[in-house]
Structures are given as structure tokens and as C-alpha cells.
Amino acid sequence: MQNRLAIIAFTLMLPSGAFADAGSDLGSKVAQQGTPQGVAPCMSCHGADGAGIAPAGYPRIAGLDAGYLAKQLKDFRAGQRNNPVMMPMAINLTDEEISAVSAYYAGLPVPAPAAQPPVEAVDGAGLNLAQWGDWSQRGIPACDQCHGPGGNGIGPHFPGISGQHAGYIKAQLQAWKSGGRTNDPLGMMKTVADQLIDAEIDAVSAYYAALPGALPTPATNTPSLVASDKTVAAEDVVAGQVLQQGAPPAGRTPGSDGYFQSPGRKDLMDSPFDQVVLRGQAIFDNTNAHPTSSKYVGNDQACGNCHIDSGRLAESAPLWAAWVAYPAYRTKNQKVNTFIERIQGCFEYSMNAQASAAGGAPAANSDTIVSLVAYSFWLAKGAPTGDKTLPGRGYPRLQETELAFDPERGAVVYAAQCALCHGDDGAGVIYSDGTTLFPALWGADSYNWGAGMHKIDTAAAFIKHNMPLGLGDSLSDQDAWDAAAYMNSHERPQDPRHQGDLVATTEQFHGGRFDYYGQRNAADGSLLGERPSTR
């Protein structure tokens, strides 16, 4: 408090003539000179380079996403983010000034971090939470899963946290936890922070503070969460699901249900076998971009998109349950499938291998398959062979509702709950190196019409138990059904079993009320499956 008052006093002492000669555009003017309405120059506290002042608790703002910065300023202005220093200044900023200064700081280079992380943060809880989260016990996603690789941020909703001051990160986490800060989308940060103990908050803050920051991944297809310029009004949302800010949903608490637990990642040693398991995990997380497996992937999907927590999470078709259930007879192809054939099927459909560089799924003895097999086997260590009753296997079926499902209603749910990550256009977000940050849900880079996920019942079950990420089981059954119907009412790559005759393909491989292929019109009026999107 002493620091804050000192700064307020300092800004009030600035001569008004200081506004005259600085930067030529509005953003730099606000940053360097303040505004005619008496707003102090941002640089007074955040520094000329936007690096902030760690001891004072002023965050680095240089290189953060402009949308994120603008939203924070507007939230300060509207009282949705509570801060005694920023609120009085934000009140005096115009929309134009907010946009300009946000763009200005977004365009500045990311400052180098001053801190070195404590060893324990890198080796222990900090690294773990950042890279893996704690799905099994507490349902906590990895920080990087939303904040992007290296914690550098994704679009306006997930700010860069790498190279941020440890004290600032820690203060925010404590504020989410205590309710002092509430402007997080869907209550995501509240949900996470509520479950962190102080030592974890310290560790993860130290971990990110010492990471060199980099520019965030842009995501311009996501909706605004600023109250005044929302694209979907809260009152439009069906069944009580609103675009929440701050109120954490009542989701499930994994780990409380006696689910099978895979070995810890730290149990992996340097043996040749463990190296293959590690490669399997990397391929699983990043199938479309990993150098070993990318040639077999014809879209922007990875195994981990449909199997959360790298295939570990119960109710998310966990690999440990699949491993002990295969080989098995599948009605889909009317034969007994080995585990390898099953994952080759994932490549053919969910990862649209036909459109890949290799032109098809990897062979049984390819590095990709062997690595994925080794990884799955390792995840299942100790699970009883042939046990198809393991709790949490597959996506637990969702009972149908009285209202049935409706893509029109689903569009509203989607805008409120899904577009935040997957975009208004369903195209997701791709990292500069080709890594999928948020997967495409329809269109050329999504799963094709042969994938299990195109079935509305399967998708509804997946969504109900796993979406939004980290908030599984927070949607109502109705919203999950409707969102699934909306998602699957869009065009996607052709079913590779299609021989040119849409009616024949529909009759042979599709049909039933959970399947829109060949039976429902896309937005352009064509039957779904009729005009497969091309990449």
C-alpha cells in the first residue's frame, strides 16, 4: 500500500507539459506522457520498456496481447477488476486511448526476465504444474495448455505469464483464490487457484518469472469478453449457462472416484524403453507437429485433443483403459482389432491420414506406432488385462434429454463456452511451429466424417465430461448435447471410405439420429459430406 500511494503521489507531481513532445501516435503518447484527462504515463510504473517493477508489484506489460491488455483496462474502468492504482486511471481512459496504448505495449519487445528460478521450482511443483498440471488428482490443466507453449500467452483471454514478475503472478493467483480478482473467463483461474496450496503458487510463480518471455500466439477469432462489446448476451444463453466471469462452476473432482492411476511421469528413467515411452508421449501430445508422426496427420489434430491429460484422464477415453480392452471386436469394421489397428483407425479418421504427406496411417512397426504402443502400455502399468469395467473408461454415455439436441441452441452454448478457445469459426489456434494449441472443431483441419467424434452422442459425452478444458462436468447435459450438435452440423473432411456416392456412403457407414452426414444441410445449403472441405 505504501508503494501504491507513493506512485500516485509521483504521478500527480508530473508537469502537464510533459505530454507535449513525446511519441507521435496516441498509444506511445499515453504510455509516455499520460492523457489530457490527467492519467499518468504508464511508463511511470511499468517502465519505458514495459517491464514493470517487480518489488512494487507492477507487472510487465510489454509484448502482451493487445486484446488482453485492453480488456484489463476496460475491466478496471468498469470495476470488474479491482485495483486501487489502476481503477482511477482507467476511468479516465477513452476506448480509443485504451486500444492505442494496448497496441503500443503489445508491440514492444518482451523484456528479458531478471529472475533465476529456484531449483525446486524447475524440478518440482513449478515445472509440473506448468507443463502437466494435476489432472488426475484435482482436474487442474497444465498452465501452458491455456497460456501457450512456454507460458507466452494465446490471444486476448490467456495472457503471457513467462518473464512476468513472480510477485505479480503470485498476487494474481492469491487474488483469484480469495475472490479479489474475478475477471477470468468462465471462472477458469478461480477453479485452478482454489486448489493450489501456497507452496505451489510460489513454485509456479518462480518458474514462470524465470522463463524468457516471447510474443503470444495471436487468436483473433475468439469472442470478446468485455461486457460492453460481447457478441453474445448472457440472457441469450440457454439452460442457465452464461459466460461467467469469476464464479467457478461446479465441475467434477477427478481423483475422488477411485480411478486407475498411471505411473508418474518422473518414474521414467533413461532406459532405451523409457526413451520410447517419452517419445510416445510427445507424439501423443503433438501428433500433427511431432517430426516422427506429422507425416501421417492430414489435419491439425493430435491424440491428446480427444484424450485429455496426454491420455491419462478418466472419462476422457484414457489410454490405460483402452490398452487393457484391446484387442476387441468392433462393429465399426466388423472384425477383431488389435490395439495397433485401433490407433491406426484414429489416424485414418480423427487425424485424416488420407490427406497427410504419407497418405495413410503409420505401419504397425513404424516409430510412431511403436512409440504410441509403448506409451499406452506404460500408462496402463498394473491395470488388469482384459478388464473392460475400469471406472472412467471411454466417454461415459450421456442420457438423452427430453428436449433432444438442437444445433441452433448449440450455437449459443458454443459462443459462450467454446469459442473462447476454439474460435467463433471453430478453427482453433495453431502455434507458429505448427503445434495445435486449441484444435479445430470443424473445417479442413478437423477430424473427418469417419471419426467417432462426428457422432453427436459421442461428442456430447466427450463435451459433458471434459469441456471446457479443466471444467469438465460443468455444462448441463442439455448444453453438452446442443453444443455437440452445433459442432457436428458443420462440414469437415470427407469420410475416407466414401467412394463417390454420398447416398451409398451414408447408407453403408452412417445414419441414425446422431449422425448428420448426408442428412443435414450445411450453412451453404449443400448436404453435409457433399462438399468436403479441402485443406
Added chain:
Amino acid sequence: MQNRLAIIAFTLMLPSGAFADAGSDLGSKVAQQGTPQGVAPCMSCHGADGAGIAPAGYPRIAGLDAGYLAKQLKDFRAGQRNNPVMMPMAINLTDEEISAVSAYYAGLPVPAPAAQPPVEAVDGAGLNLAQWGDWSQRGIPACDQCHGPGGNGIGPHFPGISGQHAGYIKAQLQAWKSGGRTNDPLGMMKTVADQLIDAEIDAVSAYYAALPGALPTPATNTPSLVASDKTVAAEDVVAGQVLQQGAPPAGRTPGSDGYFQSPGRKDLMDSPFDQVVLRGQAIFDNTNAHPTSSKYVGNDQACGNCHIDSGRLAESAPLWAAWVAYPAYRTKNQKVNTFIERIQGCFEYSMNAQASAAGGAPAANSDTIVSLVAYSFWLAKGAPTGDKTLPGRGYPRLQETELAFDPERGAVVYAAQCALCHGDDGAGVIYSDGTTLFPALWGADSYNWGAGMHKIDTAAAFIKHNMPLGLGDSLSDQDAWDAAAYMNSHERPQDPRHQGDLVATTEQFHGGRFDYYGQRNAADGSLLGERPSTR
């Protein structure tokens, strides 16, 4: 006893002139007229067709192996088989008469069985013992495994029992058990009969009595077990292992060690999956002759030859232990192998796939592999994934002895303990339909130089714990080592990794004192591996 006395009285009443006009050769004369020394005609009791008389306890002898019949007569004559009716007659038979009458009855058609089996014998213990034995609990091999398909007999040591009278079979089993009959090779029947309860003896007797008999499979390459014409004298056998008759060895008792138990065969239903499991079992037992898999087998081997009891038996590299241990890193090929790659390796080496019709191992998605995978998975039902410490896995290593191993000593052990089934020439016995009854241990139809079994330590471990069949752990460690050395001192199909340079192949893939490839001379003086046998 009453019946026996009645028959003796009957034979004594036959007019001696009855010898005059019957069959033109000696065998038929003895059978139909008896001998000048007063031996009654065999047909008096065994019938003109050799079908025997069930109520009197006289066995059918028509169509049995001549060597078997001759041995029995000589055993009666020598007092090694005890029977008050047969002994007095056999004493008066010459070697020539025995050979002739044995050949005569061996050449008669097999009579049709009179009996119908009780339903419970077919559905229950009778069928089970006949086809599967009870390896896991009591170490009992299937009757058919030695008596041949359908119980029709193999060579002189394993008589046909199909179509034999139930009362006779039962009496023999009780006699082995009580010690009343002791002329079984290696005490095999004593070992089995000792463990059967009366209800099982009744069931299996009824089962075989109702089976239509057929001619036995000849096996002329096996040693005589008749004392007077043994090829190996008991005093030649090292380390106390002799060609026993009647004294059961002190073997292990499976089931007492808490080994993992696979599901029962009767647990398999008619589901599409179970049908594939059943096909897998059939392929496993009969890889070289099964219509699905034979094209991938370039010798006369089947999976079941090295994995006893269809891959179920502990200490015999059971499949349930292998299933949960793969994928795994193998030094043999210096990579992680999936379970499928591992069994493809069995085809390449143990089953010499390079010389097969297909020219190589079956593909990962072939019916053969999928069936074997489904079968292995099913065998492992309930076993903990990744557990490499299951008791009974693999072939438990055998400690080296002070004497080390020596093929010369091994030749003596082999003659006494192994040649009975595998033949003096190691060529085994093949059934008329191509099925392997006893596998070849060397030569063109055996495993090739790349198979794990060519390593003397591996073979010694296998032999110690599993050979002779049903008498595992009865050989001394020394005998097991020596027999393994003898077996692997013979030529066999070339290592498929051989590129034409014996020294290079030896250096790259062989070497060490457990491997004779390229390092020891075969009988013809050539280095082993130098002149690969061709089929």
C-alpha cells in the same frame, strides 16, 4: 478272475489240428491257430477281427502299432508286464512269432467301436483330459498329445486307445496307478494315472471307447524300449537318469506355486471375439499345419512346441506372462518391440518363415497375427499390465554346473530321455495331415540358427523345466545342460540374418559359449551354420 480262468479253460480245449489250414504266413497262423508250442490262437480271446471282448477285459489289438504289440508280448514274456493269461502264452512265443503276429494284427482294419460315450464324458472330464489334460493344476498332458490325434496312437511307445474297450482302458489306468502295470516308458503313465481320480478314469475311458479308431502314426525312428534290444544301456546314462519303466520321476507339481491362471477354455462363448480367440488357440497349437498360418511356417514347428499347454504352462514361456511384458526393449534387435513384432520374430526364427510359402512372417494385421494376439490377450485376462515379475514367466534360468555341458554326454541323455518322442535322428513325428506330433529338434524342419532355442542356456532351461513332456523338472540340471548341448550341436536352417559370410554372421549375431553357430563342427566336419540343411 472268473473270466480269465474261463478263457484259459477254453483255449486249452481247442483241438491241436486247428493249426493246420489257416493263414498262409506265420503271423496269421499264430493268430488263428496258435503255435506248435501250445500257445492258443490269439483270436480265441481277441476275436477274429482283433476287436477283443469287452466284457471279458480282452483289448482290441487290431490296427495297433506292430512295435507296440511286440513290446507288450516281450514284456509279458520277460515278466515286465504282469498278466496271468498272457504271461504263460508269451513265454512260449519266439521272437519271430512275436514279430509276425504283431505285424499281422497291426495290419488288420481298426474295428468300429461298439460303445457310445456317456454325454458327460464328452462334455466334461473325458474330453478335457483327452484334448487338454490338466497342465496348470497337475502337470498332466493331454492324452492325445502322446497318443496322437483322436487317440489313434503314435509309433511303438504310444498305443492307440481310441475304440478300445472302456473296461480295458480303465483297468490299465488303475494298474498304472496301483503299480500292477509298470512297463510304461519313463514312468509316464504312472505319473499321469497317479493323479487321476476314479471319476476321471471312468470318463476318459468312456470317451476313448466311443471314438472310432484309426491306424496309428508310424514312428520308426524311435528307440526300442525292450530290455533285450535296447540301443542304450542303462549303465551308460549319466547322472542317474535311466530309461525308466514304471518308476515315476520326482517332477514339479504345477499349480502348487501360485502361478497366474488363465481363463478356462470353457469360458469362451460364441461371440465374434471368442471365435478369433479359438482360432488363435488352434493356430498356436498347430501353426505349421493350420490353414490360416501354415503359409508363414518354413519348417515343422508350432508355437505350442516351445510354449507347453498351448502357451498356458508356467516356466514354459507362458503367453500370459509375455502379454503383460510387451512392448519391451530387446537387445536381440536393439529396439522396442511390440508384442506383434515379438511373435513375428518367432515366425522368422523358430518357424523359419523365410523358407515358407509366404517367404516371411505374417503382417501385423493378418488373420494369423490378429488371432494370436487375441488369444494371448485372452490368456492374460486379469494379469497386471507391465508386470515382469509374474512367477513362472519365461524359462527360469538354469544355474551352470561344475561339469559344464558336453554334447557327448548329452547324446546318452538324449537316447534315454528324448529319442522316445523326437526320434534317434531328432526328426520328430509328423501326422498324415502335416500336423507336428513331436517336433524336429534339428535338421531342415527344426528352428533355425536365429531362434532363441539354439542358445544352449535357453534350451537347457526349457528342457529342465518342461521335458520329457509331462515330466518337467525330472532331469538333473546336468542332464538338461548336456541334452541341450547335444540338441544344439546339430545342423539346422540358416540364420535368416546371414548375408553369406559365416564369420561375419557369427561375430554380429552369435558368439559366447552357449552358441555353437560357426564355432563347432557338425558330424560331417563342416562348421555349424556352414552347410544349412535344406528342406
